[in-house]
Amino acid sequence: MAVTIRDVARASGVHVSTVSRTFSAPHLVNAETRTRVLAVAEGLGYRPNRAARALTTGRTHNLGLIVADIANPFFPPLIKAAQAQARERDYHVFVADTDEDPLLEQELIETLCKQVDGVLLCSPRLSNRVIERLRAQVPFVVVNRRLKGLTTVLMDVGQGAGVAVEHVAGLGHRRMALLTGPAGSWTSGEIRQAATDRTAELGVELTVIGPNEPTEHGGLAAAQAVAASGVTAVLCYNDLVALGLIEGLRERGVDVPGDVSVIGVDDSLPGRLSRPKLTTITMPTAAAGRMAVDLLLATIAGPAAGAPPRTTVRLETGLLIRESTQRVSSS
Amino acid sequence: MAVTIRDVARASGVHVSTVSRTFSAPHLVNAETRTRVLAVAEGLGYRPNRAARALTTGRTHNLGLIVADIANPFFPPLIKAAQAQARERDYHVFVADTDEDPLLEQELIETLCKQVDGVLLCSPRLSNRVIERLRAQVPFVVVNRRLKGLTTVLMDVGQGAGVAVEHVAGLGHRRMALLTGPAGSWTSGEIRQAATDRTAELGVELTVIGPNEPTEHGGLAAAQAVAASGVTAVLCYNDLVALGLIEGLRERGVDVPGDVSVIGVDDSLPGRLSRPKLTTITMPTAAAGRMAVDLLLATIAGPAAGAPPRTTVRLETGLLIRESTQRVSSS
DNA sequence: CTCAGGACTGCAACCAGTTGCATGAAACAC
DNA sequence: GTGTTTCATGCAACTGGTTGCAGTCCTGAG
Known part of the structure; x- marks a missing residue:
């Protein structure tokens, strides 16, 4: 029912591999062919199937974002920023809420990890030992938790x-x-x-x-x-x-x-x-969200891409003085 | 690198199809074989690859949740509830923020729709015409927008x-x-x-x-x-x-x-x-989130499953009188 | 004129599962 | 003893893309 790469191939008179390449390696196909294929694809409303692509490339272009409690107002700005940054990089993000439950957190990571290229753990409640074990399955970036050997974003x-x-x-x-x-x-x-x-x-x-x-x-x-x-x-x-x-x-x-x-x-x-x-x-929640996504993507790209394999980023915090503090009364 | 169905098959001396069936159609495999396969799978740490499964079944077991602004405190409780309900039903959810931008909203739906079985649109800013067009691509449930012919959850x-x-x-x-x-x-x-x-x-x-x-x-x-x-x-x-x-x-x-x-x-x-x-x-944001997910899953299952193809659910609202209202001053 | 090399494109295998069909064995009825 | 089910499993094709390899054509160098 959905229009596939083969439909586009048939309609534009080229082999499926050529269609595939017009999308994933445009420089390998003749400019003229490319524009024709693109036109046909556009006309048919073709959209690449990311799941299928993931199967061969091993890249899902999805990220997981795990937080303790979405309803805690600390998280929404972080989620918003992370998600926006991810979209900028052509990634989609799964958001999961653990209800502050370490077991659920672990279960979530395990079921999610096959579908994502990396996971952002925000203020995890999981023990370091478990995180250590899980990191073998999927790249992590951790926000607000110190963990040696892992890329972390800390708000100081x-x-x-x-x-x-x-x-x-x-x-x-x-x-x-x-x-x-x-x-x-x-x-x-x-x-x-x-x-x-x-x-x-x-x-x-x-x-x-x-x-x-x-x-x-x-x-x-x-x-x-x-x-x-x-x-x-x-x-x-x-x-x-x-x-x-x-x-x-x-x-x-x-x-x-x-x-x-x-x-x-x-x-x-x-x-x-x-x-x-x-x-x-x-x-700096929004900054942390953006930074964490970028570090995660760098980790995924691998050390080959020149990214330091493990980093600790410390972001500054500040004091905002408003009305709830006052000079001590002289009584 | 990751352990696949074939690794499990080899290790337990059965064909891949038998392994596949132990997970997706357990009643078709001998109880003894099943327990053996499950034991081997457990030992190897096998987790089914949902993306691969999606390729043949057409069911990704993912949902999309699109909101105007995650940081608006109206949404987090809804997201939390929807996401929890989805997990209960063995679904994962992509959360996307449109920044109140209709164009971004449309783009998001289009790129997401290949990866999800259905989309939850919360307080969409999109025109009815566009929604009408998009619904051909993927099942929708809409929250807080009246749209004939579409399943909607309204807070009255x-x-x-x-x-x-x-x-x-x-x-x-x-x-x-x-x-x-x-x-x-x-x-x-x-x-x-x-x-x-x-x-x-x-x-x-x-x-x-x-x-x-x-x-x-x-x-x-x-x-x-x-x-x-x-x-x-x-x-x-x-x-x-x-x-x-x-x-x-x-x-x-x-x-x-x-x-x-x-x-x-x-x-x-x-x-x-x-x-x-x-x-x-x-x-009733949490109730709306849960209800919307259930309606969406029913829509996905199809009318064959006895679900009414289109429904409008109206949830009651109420007035909570606290301190910001008072009898008019007699001045 | 020949040969090397580059630019394009097609072929086919592959990713990790699912599923219709076929096969074989056991159980059962007659 | 034969024919018919039923149950369990294997075989192989298929999902929608990607990619290494090979073939074709063209260009330019020698």
Whole structure:
């Protein structure tokens, strides 16, 4: 039913291989023949079948993009950028959501890998050991997870967290809390490390509360502990947790930023539109998405193409000061 | 390099066709042989190649999901649900973002259609004529667009909009504005129709402002016009527009809900986390995603499978009253 | 005039599966 | 004991492209 290369061949009076070459190796066919074949193909509405092509070439021109939770506002900008960049390079992308479940993540990778040339793992919850085993099956690029021997794109959230601590200390706060994220999260570990180091240097007392669910519910649930801890500033795993926390504090009569300053991470849409506008650590999600796709394609092309086989790209983060942080009240 | 059906056949001493059948038609092979083949396959780490299978069966077991803008918080829950439902049915899904560009949308459908068994079009910006032409190439299910002869899933936003108008009227408002969305949007048209009808019935004066960009910028940009119009209530195309509007009004010293009541559409994350919490029309996005996938699969299976060839499913919406609407001030 | 080389194009095998048909053996009925 | 099913499996063609090899024709050098 669909028009194939053979239909085009018949209609233009050449062999199928010539038609094939007009599309995949145009320089090998006579200019005149080429234009004729192209005209016929156009007329018939021929579109090459990528699956069939993949069978011989071993290149599907598809990528897999695996994220923990599509609904988490951190991911959509990354997905959008990755997908746009891929299309630019003539690749399509499968998007899969693991629901924060490592087993599902693994299963997904295994079923997907036959259909894709490479997989982008964003903030994986999988253990390093499993990733190590899976990388034999398909090229990987990992976002926000450190893995030696693998190409990774990291958002240097530790740097931003350090700046955030400085900001808070500069406002006179002496006791702060950190709401951590899920146990397997590299980002959470980085934030924690940086916060621990920087608070120690600056003589700020740090209370670590967590792990917390990476959503507004996590923040809401932690409000009690935060209120009880007596801190005047809180750094949260992400914007959602921060917004949930602010909500929870408000319910307890604690004002943000009047009584407690709150900082999020991601610079996501809800934080931009909330009230008070959230002071947050900006994450270069779109850049990371684009970069990850390009690195993945380079990895696929192979070391022959001059691509360094393994790279670690660190992208800068920053602190965006808005309304949820304030000089400590002199009470 | 990858282990194929022939490797399994060789290792288990049967013909490739027997191996093929153990996977795609197990009842045709002897139980004993089957278990042996399965054991060998497991041992070798064999995974069927879906692309190769697709070549003969014509079924790729892939779906395409096309949305206008992944970063718009309306879509992620829908994508998440659709993708989860598809996986449940052993389908993978390509997600593509059209950047609200009809041409890109068309191009995307055309390149994707050879690789998928069906396409889910969410809030398409494409003209009906083009969709009509493309449907010959690949089965469609359309979300939030009315198209005769095509299976569609509609969120009955008109109903919700009617209830919203009643709510506002019940609070004593006599002059309200409607901020419409993009020109091609079916949803926007539905809201407008319902708002026009219901305000007329209830003796409320309606000012229509638009089209507006479907983001917070659209709302921000419309704030001037709203402030100048003298209305005391505004129904917005979506939550983002509503939040942008609230922000813009605040900049002009207009309080929400004190001076003006604002209602959004979508019940998206930012609206839940904003301040005041947004009164909004709830959209059954997750249900729509799941339903659309099931209808698409039914369409693919063909009328032979007992599926009605064309269906229109209308899902109910509702009004979620939170903090951004208030009884009109008696000034 | 001959021969080498290059530019095009056709031929046919191949990719990893699926499937209609044929074959063979066992089970069953008569 | 023969004929008929039934079950399990093998054979080979087929899906839609790609690609190494070979053949043809043409051009230019010697």
